[in-house]
Amino acid sequence: SQTIHQWPATLVQPVGSPLSLECTVEGTSNPNLYWYRQAAGRGLQLLFYSVGIGQISSEVPQNLSASRPQDRQFILSSKKLLLSDSGFYLCAWSAGQGSYEQYFGPGTRLTVT
């Protein structure tokens, strides 16, 4: 069966520091991958999605970036964090063409101080 991992689970970082969040999927090939952010008490905001290695689409302009160095690995990065980057970050995958439901990882709680 498929599983999705995210790490770290919790992260506290000072303003201006770099960020790297990692997401990996097991048990499937060539998944579509997604990064979402959820601010406290809010819905989900799609940040990036990827349909293949090196293919990244950005939904919201910001100081975050995403990369997909391997088929089942998706990384969210920032060179300098802002206070407004605090939130809950969720990675998700879907099976691609013909399959639309997304399955989510456990999430990373990021606090920028």
Add this chain to the structure above:
Amino acid sequence: AQTVTQSQPEMSVQEAETVTLSCTYDTSESDYYLFWYKQPPSRQMILVIRQEAYKQQNATENRFSVNFQKAAKSFSLKISDSQLGDAAMYFCAYILVAPLVFGKGTRLSVIA
């Protein structure tokens, strides 16, 4: 652009009773997918149920069922025999070919 509206920010239900969560969406397309996701206090999003727009039959998953009214663009979730573990945020979501569009969620409390 497609939008998803959940008009009930909070709902509550007595244990063992039935509750219905509302969702409406806006689209000009005829073939799409709709989902309900549950987000418990752990905050991991869990897929509860899916509905293909081309299917007239309402989807059912154990105690969870939907009332899909395509003409009215309505997609409500009914939870029967509510349990304490059903307490969570519930999100309605729509997809055509683009990534999921989520509503803002409904917080469901279950009263023992």
